[in-house]
Amino acid sequence: MAASADYSHFVKTDKDGRSRLDLAIDGITCAACLDDIETAMKRLPGVTMARLNLTSHRLALTFDQSRVESGRLVGALEAIGYRAYPYEQRKVEADEAARFLMLLKCLGVAAFAAMNIMLFSISVWSGEASSMPQETRDFFHLLSGLIALPAAAYAGQPFFISAITAIRQGRLNMDVPIAIGVTLALALSVYETAHHAEHAYFDSAIMLLTFLLAGRVMDQAMRRKTRAAAGNLAALKGENALRFEPDDKDNLVLVPVAALAPGDRVLIRAGERVPADGEIEQGASAVDESAITGETSAKKVSVGDAIYAGSINAEGALTLRVTAAGHAALIDEAARLIEAAGAARSRYMRLSDRVSRLYAPAVHLTALLTGLTWFAFGASAHDALVIAISVLIITCPCALALAVPTVQAMASGAFFRAGLFLNDATGLEKLGEIDTVVFDKTGTLTLPEPRIANAREIAPELLQLAARLARSSHHPLALAVARSVGAAAPLPDAEETHGQGVAAPFGAHEARLGSAGFCGVDFSSADEASAIFIRHGDKWAKMAIRQTLRADAAEIVAGLRKKGMKIHILSGDRPEAVAPIARLLGVEDWRGGQKPADKIAFIEALKTQGDRVLMVGDGLNDAPALAAAYASLSPIDAVHLTQTQADAVFLGERLAPVASALEIARRARSLMRQNLTLAIAYNVVAVPVAMAGQASPLFAALAMSGSSILVTLNALRLRGPGKSASLPPKQAQNPGAARIEQAMAP
Amino acid sequence: MCRDECADMNVLIYLIPAALALGLLALYGLFWSLKREQYDDLEGAAYRILQDDDIQEDALKDDGIHKEKK
Numbered sequence: 001m002a003a004s005a006d007y008s009h010f011v012k013t014d015k016d017g018r019s020r021l022d023l024a025i026d027g028i029t030c031a032a033c034l035d036d037i038e039t040a041m042k043r044l045p046g047v048t049m050a051r052l053n054l055t056s057h058r059l060a061l062t063f064d065q066s067r068v069e070s071g072r073l074v075g076a077l078e079a080i081g082y083r084a085y086p087y088e089q090r091k092v093e094a095d096e097a098a099r100f101l102m103l104l105k106c107l108g109v110a111a112f113a114a115m116n117i118m119l120f121s122i123s124v125w126s127g128e129a130s131s132m133p134q135e136t137r138d139f140f141h142l143l144s145g146l147i148a149l150p151a152a153a154y155a156g157q158p159f160f161i162s163a164i165t166a167i168r169q170g171r172l173n174m175d176v177p178i179a180i181g182v183t184l185a186l187a188l189s190v191y192e193t194a195h196h197a198e199h200a201y202f203d204s205a206i207m208l209l210t211f212l213l214a215g216r217v218m219d220q221a222m223r224r225k226t227r228a229a230a231g232n233l234a235a236l237k238g239e240n241a242l243r244f245e246p247d248d249k250d251n252l253v254l255v256p257v258a259a260l261a262p263g264d265r266v267l268i269r270a271g272e273r274v275p276a277d278g279e280i281e282q283g284a285s286a287v288d289e290s291a292i293t294g295e296t297s298a299k300k301v302s303v304g305d306a307i308y309a310g311s312i313n314a315e316g317a318l319t320l321r322v323t324a325a326g327h328a329a330l331i332d333e334a335a336r337l338i339e340a341a342g343a344a345r346s347r348y349m350r351l352s353d354r355v356s357r358l359y360a361p362a363v364h365l366t367a368l369l370t371g372l373t374w375f376a377f378g379a380s381a382h383d384a385l386v387i388a389i390s391v392l393i394i395t396c397p398c399a400l401a402l403a404v405p406t407v408q409a410m411a412s413g414a415f416f417r418a419g420l421f422l423n424d425a426t427g428l429e430k431l432g433e434i435d436t437v438v439f440d441k442t443g444t445l446t447l448p449e450p451r452i453a454n455a456r457e458i459a460p461e462l463l464q465l466a467a468r469l470a471r472s473s474h475h476p477l478a479l480a481v482a483r484s485v486g487a488a489a490p491l492p493d494a495e496e497t498h499g500q501g502v503a504a505p506f507g508a509h510e511a512r513l514g515s516a517g518f519c520g521v522d523f524s525s526a527d528e529a530s531a532i533f534i535r536h537g538d539k540w541a542k543m544a545i546r547q548t549l550r551a552d553a554a555e556i557v558a559g560l561r562k563k564g565m566k567i568h569i570l571s572g573d574r575p576e577a578v579a580p581i582a583r584l585l586g587v588e589d590w591r592g593g594q595k596p597a598d599k600i601a602f603i604e605a606l607k608t609q610g611d612r613v614l615m616v617g618d619g620l621n622d623a624p625a626l627a628a629a630y631a632s633l634s635p636i637d638a639v640h641l642t643q644t645q646a647d648a649v650f651l652g653e654r655l656a657p658v659a660s661a662l663e664i665a666r667r668a669r670s671l672m673r674q675n676l677t678l679a680i681a682y683n684v685v686a687v688p689v690a691m692a693g694q695a696s697p698l699f700a701a702l703a704m705s706g707s708s709i710l711v712t713l714n715a716l717r718l719r720g721p722g723k724s725a726s727l728p729p730k731q732a733q734n735p736g737a738a739r740i741e742q743a744m745a746p
Numbered sequence: 747m748c749r750d751e752c753a754d755m756n757v758l759i760y761l762i763p764a765a766l767a768l769g770l771l772a773l774y775g776l777f778w779s780l781k782r783e784q785y786d787d788l789e790g791a792a793y794r795i796l797q798d799d800d801i802q803e804d805a806l807k808d809d810g811i812h813k814e815k816k
Contacts, residue, residue: 031793054790101780108776112769119765136758143762 005240007070009259010086018048019065021073024087024235025057033082040080044068056228058087071254086256087235093227100220106155107213113151114203114210117144121203125698134196141193141200148202149186155209156182158216174356174401177363181396182208188389201393204700208398211708219405222412223425230421230649233636241275242267244319260322268318271474274311280304282319288312288476291639292620294442294572294594296547308620310639312449314476337596337624338645351429351669352404355676356397363395363683370691387693394690394700395683399707403675406715411668414718418660419651420633427647430631431661432669433612437560438603438629440617441571441578445557445585446547447653448618448637450476450530452484453546458534462541466534469494469502469513477532478502478513480545501533509537516542549581556655557585560662566611570599572621599625616658618642633658664718671718675711682707 012020025037034052037059041050046067052059061073070086077084120140124132156179163179166172182205189200244265245251252267257275260266265281268274274287286298291310298314301307307320349357371388375381412422422428439445455463467485470478472494491511494504501514512519512535519535521542530545561567568589571578575592582590591602603625606613615622615629618638626632626645634646643649650657686703689695779785 031796034790034793035797052790053787054793055787104780105777108773108780112773116766116769147766 005071005074005254005256007074007086007256008065009256010088011065011070013065018062019070021061021063021070022087022089023059023061023074023077023084024232025052025059025077026083026232026236027081028052028054028057036080037077037082040076041073044073044076047073057232059084083236085235087232088258090231093224093231096220096224096227100217100224103158103213103217103220106158107210107217109151110155110206110210110213113147113155114206116147117203117206120144121697121701128198137198138193138196141189141202144200144202145190145193148189148206152182152186152205152209155206155213159209159212172357172360174352174359174397177356177360177392177395177397178208178212178401180364181205181392184389185393185396188386188393192386199697201390201697201700204393204396204697204704207701208396208704211398211705212401215402215405215409215712219409222409222416226412226416226421229416233651239273239275242269262322264322266320266322268313268320269474270313270315270317271476271479272313274307274309274313274320276309276320276322277306278320278322279306280318281321283316285313285315285318288314290442290547290573291448291618291637294440294619294621296442296573296577310620312476334596334620334623334641337600338627338641341600341624341628348426348430350404350426351672351676352401355400359397359400363392363397366395366687366691367391374693383693387690390693390695390700391687391690394686394695394703396704397679398704399679399682399711400676402708402711403679403715404672406712407668407671407675407718410715410718411664414664414668415648415661418664419657420661421649421651422647423644423649424647427631428665428668429672430612431614431647431665432667434565434614434631434662434665436566436568436606436611436613437658437662438568438570438606438613438615438625439557439587440615440619440622440625441569441581442547442573443618443637444616444622444635445553445569445581445655446549448635449483450480450545451548452481453544453548455484455543458541458543459539462534462536462539465506465511465536466513466532466541466543469504469511469534472496472504473502473513475499477530477545481513481532481543506536511536549584550653550655553655554585556659557587559659561586563662565662568602568606570594570602570617570625572596572619596621596624600628603628614662633661667718671715675714678711678714679707682710 007021010021014020027033028037031054034054037052038050041047041059041061044063046064047061048064049062050059059077063073074084074086120143124137124140127137159175159178159182162173162175166176185201185205185208189202189205192198192200239257240254241257241260242252243255243260244267245253246264260276264276266275266278270285280301280303282303284300284302286300287307288296288298289308289311290296291312292308301318306323307318367388370391371384374387375384379387408425408428411428412425415422415428442448452458452463463485466481468489468491470481470485471490473479473496491504491506494502496502497514497518501512501518503510503512503514503518505511512533514533516522516531516533519533519540521533521535521540532543532545534541534543557567566589567585567587569578569582569585569587569591571590571592572594573592578590578592582588591598594602599622603613603615607630612631613629615626615632616634617623617626617632618635620639620641622634623639623642623645626634626642632646633648633650634642636643636649636651638646638649648661650661682703686695689699
């Protein structure tokens, strides 16, 4: 039954009949892995090409499907110690990659043009005072124009397209004044060149594009990196399901969950996660739906009951008939609530959009008034127009447009290092304004899966032995033991007595892991169901299996409170289960037994008080609340629907990323504000010069590049010395040790 | 009107096209390398030059062919 998995769902066949498979790989630590993996792959018969990308940790394989099975490729990698899973590039990621490439090309063209035009411009400026003949100057202007016009047409595309889309939708964004400024600067320069005038602004237009594109490339590069890492994580989480072959009822095949279709029948053994929504066709069991509802006690199910993907089968084997996802009543209700709650959320207006809504009309009006005033005071129509346009060129929001993306790029880098993935850039701004945090309990404050709660009281060698025995069993309690201790080699000759325990010879005695009776321990207590025993010779211990708090939950909650945040707990679990956790964390305001609609109502009530609420949750029942809150976070183990509602997703078994997210976002927001202020201050200084008709191309070039560089350098402070020290240290390398420590908490 | 100076300036007729051609060449280089995905794996490339796969891989391939023939 434990055949190698069938990944043919992910294999793509090209025209020449070769098969291609992309794998996300976990466990790459050094450059030597590159050699290891590629050599191991090429040694397999039928593999023609294996190329590992060390940046994205992905392996591209080309092979002959008739000679080697896709499952064997993954098996071979596992044999040399790398976890691999087929990786399917999602459309978002492909789009981002294409966008990045386009921006980089635009930047290349703009930089080329800027450098060459600057050669001419500097000659013109330095020749101005001395004796540059008019013919030479005109020639230089002509050449500049010949370079600038095609270059601007190519490199300006991202701005022109975005500006046109915005205007069509009847709104203003930062690209509108940029597009107008660039276009007018070029048009004016062409006119002036044709009339042998002294000033042409080709350099300003192109330099502006270069700076802006550099900022966008930076932002996009960071976003792409985050996206790639998040894609890998999603792929590596990829679970398999045991599917009954449709034509052969007794034949089970291990297939990726993505390949399941409605109508398929899958087998779910005890301790396994339910791979898809469906209806039970055979068997009876208890399922742990804590990932869905937050309720920690298991629910009895039997033939005909519907169960949801993400819940855990606690007892017997089940045969499930897969139904189409999204048809389950629970998910429908969640989707409906999300839609209602999400409407309020889309009203949020980004900082830069808020500024540009005021900025664009203000500068256009200023330019118009300047032109009219000059004309009224006797300047020629031509001069008045030139001065009006030079106001627009000077106010073309170069620094303003860089103010936010540069900080954003730095912040998503900082998020990445702290173990957070930003889903949406607006989330960064909203996270910076949070003053109230609402936590879900199950899977958020606590670890998503139960662990040994009293590990500290147990002798380490017994604990290690228990873990080694536990590796031979699929019982949920044994799985919890194995998880809590971490890496341990299974014992040879281990034998499982169904529903009782596992036994194996070890040293002079037999080691037993299981129920009190199985281990020959005289022990009885009320919470028998969640205890498991280990016995080796005379030594024995009782291990209590419970939902445990994340290791640093108490510390982080206390830290947030010290910063003046109000903390609440909202759980779908029974109040009796929530109370001890709330007491331990010192949270006074907590509620248990909350339905999704109750959670939304609670958050709405906080919002009407004027609180900016951050919701942290993982269950399907939290998804609507995440959508309703001002900002939201969810752990990476959260169900898919919930993750898509969160502004950012955090990794690991600690709660620390929540505090880091708030801290980084707060600093990023203040830097964004500083940058916007700097950019506006620049305008306050430069605009009067332009209005006075004194803005020469040299002045425009200096002022614009100066302010852009200032803003970019200011954004870099997010990463400056001493700042990163305030971020919590990375997760401990040895998860086993950390888990044992944290097991003390409850 | 400026016979002497303009005579000196004539050199620009060659130099400007030369400078532009060099710039365009670099731009072409950028487009070429983007198309060939040269920037896709900057970390890997640094280590790849240390591999002596040009020797090893040929040897491996030869082995494979021989085995198949046998």
